[in-house]
Amino acid sequence: MSTDNPREAAPGRPAASPALTPPADATAPLRHPDAPAPGELLGAHYGHCFGCGEGQPHGLHLAARAGEGPGVRVSAEFTVKPAHQGAPGLAHGGVLATALDETLGSLQWLLRVIAVTGRLETDFVRPVPVGTVLHLDAEVTAVHGRKIYSTATGRIGGPDGPVAVRADALFIEVKVDHFIDNGRPEEIRAAMADPDQIRRARAFEVNP
């Protein structure tokens, strides 16, 4: 992962909003002792997820890996396909935001908590043509109670290429009941009857 500050790579852009600025008593994130090892593929949290699900034909099929180093980091690659266009030959911004959201969401594998996106602020710095491989990196910057602060970049032309998109996010920790109470009953029933889905949920230390 490149170490330059993506904010510096995009001079003149405003800082993240106050809601995405960790309070003074926020703490550094802790990589869970049983988290996947650096370099390990994380897999999908749900087979039908639009971002990462292997069983979702229209999805992004994002495959994230646990990052190197002491921090709570992941990296992922996303190849922009013709189905992802907004303007002719260019990726749709919402699809790029999804790729950032999914990469940020996969940080949960390393924290071993379940969380959902509360806020996602995205900068679109350079257009991303169809066929491009977007090299995504995400990192948890701070934790405060249930609030998880994180940041991500997507680079083009290689893992150390220029930043094309970036995001700051606030994820909020939830219990598995969040999904059981709010999800459509047929998908929830199917997920709870699927031993593989139960195994995936246990990787977040939940007991559905």
Ligand SMILES: CCCCCCCC/C=C\CCCCCCCC(=O)SCCNC(=O)CCNC(=O)[C@H](O)C(C)(C)COP(=O)(O)OP(=O)(O)OC[C@H]1O[C@@H](n2cnc3c(N)ncnc32)[C@H](O)[C@@H]1OP(=O)(O)O
């Ligand atoms: C049997 C089935 C098994 C299935 C399990 C499979 C395993 C699953 C594993 C992993 C899943 C990961 C999935 C990742 C997918 C990619 C990421 C997404 O796309 S997620 C979807 C999009 N996001 C939503 O749909 C959230 C919708 N929003 C909500 O549900 C609520 O608003 C929620 C939970 C975010 C917060 O509601 P509250 O009632 O729990 O908590 P409050 O008190 O409102 O907030 C807590 C703190 O957070 C701040 N906060 C909340 N939302 C904020 C916001 N938007 N901006 C700033 N601050 C916010 C509040 O100000 C508060 O802060 P103060 O503690 O007072 O300091």
